[in-house]
Amino acid sequence: MNETSPNLESCASEPIRVPGAIQPHGRMLVLAADADDLVAFSANWRDADEARSQLGAFAGSLPALVDGDSPAAVGHATLDGLQHDVSAHRQGA
Secondary structure, three states, rough: OOOOOOOHHHHHHHHHHHHOOOOOOOOOOOOOOOOOOEEOOOOOOOOOHHHHOOHHHHHHHHHHHHOOOEEEEEEEEEOOOOOEEEOOOOOOO
């Protein structure tokens, strides 16, 4: 059996590199380091108010995140009748 190595250079062309196109069934929020201010959000939120409306459900879990760790599960959110897993990652805090 002959194994081939993956072409890692092709990763740059994957859809995950395109903001707003990251797994259309998911959503992204970017918060300031103190987790009190919404900095950015993915294109599949209706608007900033809808994005902010979800912060209270899991904001209490955010201070415990360690800078640079892998994303951690912080809860669930129901949006448009569908339940979503919520994960968070802290970088540069």
